[in-house]
Amino acid sequence: MAQRRSGHVTLLDVARACGFSVSTVSIVLSEAPLSRNVAEKTRQQIRAMAQQLGYHPDAFARSLRRRRSQTIGVLAYDLSDPYCIPIVRGIQAGLQPASYLPLLMDAQTQRGRFDSYLEMILERRAEGVIVIASWVFDETNLLSDVEKNNVPIVIVSRDLTERGVSSVLVDNEAGGAMAMRHLHGLGHRRIAVIRGPEELFDSAPRWAGVQRAAAAAGIQLDPRLVFQLPSLADSASGFEGGLDCARRMLASGRAFTAVLAFDDLTALGVVRGLMGAGLRVPEDCSVLGFDDVLPAAVATPGITTIRQPLREMGLLAAEWVVEAIEAREQRREQTARLHRAPPELVVRMSSAGPAGSTNRVGGRRDEGT
Amino acid sequence: MAQRRSGHVTLLDVARACGFSVSTVSIVLSEAPLSRNVAEKTRQQIRAMAQQLGYHPDAFARSLRRRRSQTIGVLAYDLSDPYCIPIVRGIQAGLQPASYLPLLMDAQTQRGRFDSYLEMILERRAEGVIVIASWVFDETNLLSDVEKNNVPIVIVSRDLTERGVSSVLVDNEAGGAMAMRHLHGLGHRRIAVIRGPEELFDSAPRWAGVQRAAAAAGIQLDPRLVFQLPSLADSASGFEGGLDCARRMLASGRAFTAVLAFDDLTALGVVRGLMGAGLRVPEDCSVLGFDDVLPAAVATPGITTIRQPLREMGLLAAEWVVEAIEAREQRREQTARLHRAPPELVVRMSSAGPAGSTNRVGGRRDEGT
DNA sequence: TGTTGACATTCAAACGATTGAATAGTAAAA
C-alpha cells in the first residue's frame, strides 16, 4: 500500500499502481468531459485501484487549480444562542443543492474573534460569506475587507442594504405589533413592556411596532411599566435581565396583567421572577416572548411567542449568496436586496385573558403590601 | 489596483507593485526565519504594499506547499442539540492556542450526512478529527476510512477505546448513582425512572448506576415505574418522550414521589406531563434531569440535574487530538486513551423532599380515582 | 498511398505559496 511522505494517497500513487498517467487518472476520477473518451475497461481499472488505495482528492490542490473553493463562509455571532441554530440549518439546506460547503465559524460574541475569523474565511477563499449578526457589530471591516476582495455577502438579522449588503431579517415592527394585538385581543389593558438593549438592532423597530399597535388599540402604555434590558454580555443573559425586570415591575407597585418581553429568554426570566413572587402564569399574569427558540417551547407553561421563520431566513440567505456568486461570474451587476420575513404568532400556555380587575397583579400586590 | 483573474491579490501582485521578487515578499510576509536577513526598510515597504492591496495569503496554496492544513475536523451529530454547543466551545478553546482551526460540520442526526461530511473532512486534509457522537452510529467507516488515512481521531461522548479510538465521556454510571442518591437523600423511596433509548450508548451505564445506588440505599425499584424512551428521531424528541412517560406513569396508578429522567429534555417533558395533570413540581413530585443544558436552567422551576462538564470534555478532546498529531509527526506510537469525566449534581427547584405519605403522588391519584 | 476522423492517452503548463540552494555584494579578518 503506497503511502507517500504526506501520508495521503495521491493521483500519482494511483497512476503508478495501475500503469496509467496522472492525467488519465485525473480525468477518470474527476469525471471530466474527456472521460467519455477513456475506454470503459480503463475507467473500471482506475476506479477500482483508487478505491482500493483509499484515494481522496486533495481539496487544496483541486481548489487551487480550479480556482473554486466550493465554500461559503458562515460567521455566526454566537452559536450558543439557540436562535442561531435554525438559521444555520437553513443555510446548510440552501447550500446543499448548489454543492457548496459551509465553513462555519462561531465568533462567541467577541469582536476580536469576529474579525479574525472573517480574515480566515477570506484566506480560505470562500466564494461568499453569510453573516449572522443580530448581535451588534461595527460593520466597517465587514465592508472594507470583504468587499475589497470582491466576495458576495449576505447578512441575516440586520438591515445593511443602505451599505450595499443584501439583508434578510424578520419584520420586527410587524412582530412587535402582532404581540401587542394578541394581548389586547385577550383583553389585557395594563401591559408591561421590556424593550431590548439599545445597541441591539432589533430593539427599536420591535418597540415601534408595539407602540403603533398600542396606539391603534387605544392602549396607554404606562412609562413606569416600560423597561429596558441592559446591554448584554452574552446571549443567555436575557434571562437574568428578564428576571431583574420582573422584580422591578413588581416592586413598582403598578398594576399590570401581562408582560411583553423582548425575546424568549427574557420572557423565561420574567416567568421565573413572577413565580418567585408567588404569581401564576398565565392565571395572574400573561407573558409573551419573541423568536420561538427551543427553551420557550419546552418550558411549562410553554411561552406564547412571536416566531421568526429562522430556517427559511437562512435558506434564503444561502440562495441569495449562491445567486450573487453566479451573477459575479457572469459579470452581471447585483444590487443589494432586502427581505423582511413575516413573523408568526405561536400561542402557548403563557398567555390567557386577564382574570378580571380584582385579580390584576398590581391590585393583589397592593392588598398584600 | 492590480486585480488578477482570480479576483484575489497574490504574492506576485505585491512583488510587482513594490519591485521585489516573490520569494522576498513571501519570506517577509510569512515571517520565515530568513526574514531576519531582509533589510528593515524592505520589510516595511513590502508590508505596507501588502496592506494597501489587501493581500491575504491563499490558504490552499500555503497548505498545499507546507503540507499542513492547520485544520481539525469537528463532526457533531446534531448541532441543534444544546448538548453539543458547550463541547464545541471547549474544542474551540482547546484548538486556539495550538492555532488549529476547527472545521465544524453538523450531521443533523443523518447517517448519510455523517459519512459524506467525514469524507469532506478528509479531502480537506484535516490533520485530526473530533467526533461528537452521543447519538448512535455504526462506527465501521469511522475506523476504516479515517484510520486508513492515518488521521488521529478522538471521540466525545462514547467509549471506543476497544476499537483503538481515544474517548472522552462523562462517567454515566457515577452520574446515574448520584441522581439516585440525591433523591434518596431527600427522602424519596418510590421513584419512577425513565431509561434512555436502547441504541443510545449512555443509556445502559446510567441505568446501571441508578440500580447500584438504589440497591445500596435499600430502595426497591418498581418495574412498573421503570420506563424506556423509544429510539429517538431527533434530539428534541426527548421532550415528547418524557411527556408520554409521565402520562403513562400517572395512568399506571402506582404511587411515586419522584421521577428520575434520562436527560433534561425528558425531564422537561415529565414536568409538562405532571403539571398538565394538576400536580406541582416539586411539591407533589420531584423531577431530575441529566446533562444540564440551557433549557433546564431557564425553565421554572429550574431542573435539578446531573451536570456533564461538557466544555471541559471538549477542551480535553482538542488537547488530545493536538498531542496525537505531534506524536505522529515524531513517529511516536500512541495508544487510545480514555477519560471518564466526573459528573456533578446541580440542585435547582425541581427537587425537594416528599410531602409526607399522605401527599404521595399515587396516594392522591388513588383518592381521586 | 495518403487523408480524414475518431478514439485513447499523455505532455506540460498552470494555480499561489514556500524554501533549500544559489547568487551577489560588502566588510572584516588572515
Place this chain on the structure above:
DNA sequence: TTTTACTATTCAATCGTTTGAATGTCAACA
C-alpha cells in the same frame, strides 16, 4: 589578495490537481 562571514535577495523546484494542446493508434475512405 584571498578567505571568511555576513547580509540581502533571487532561482527554481515543489506540493497535487486540472486541462488545453499534442501525440499516437487504428480503421475507413478516396
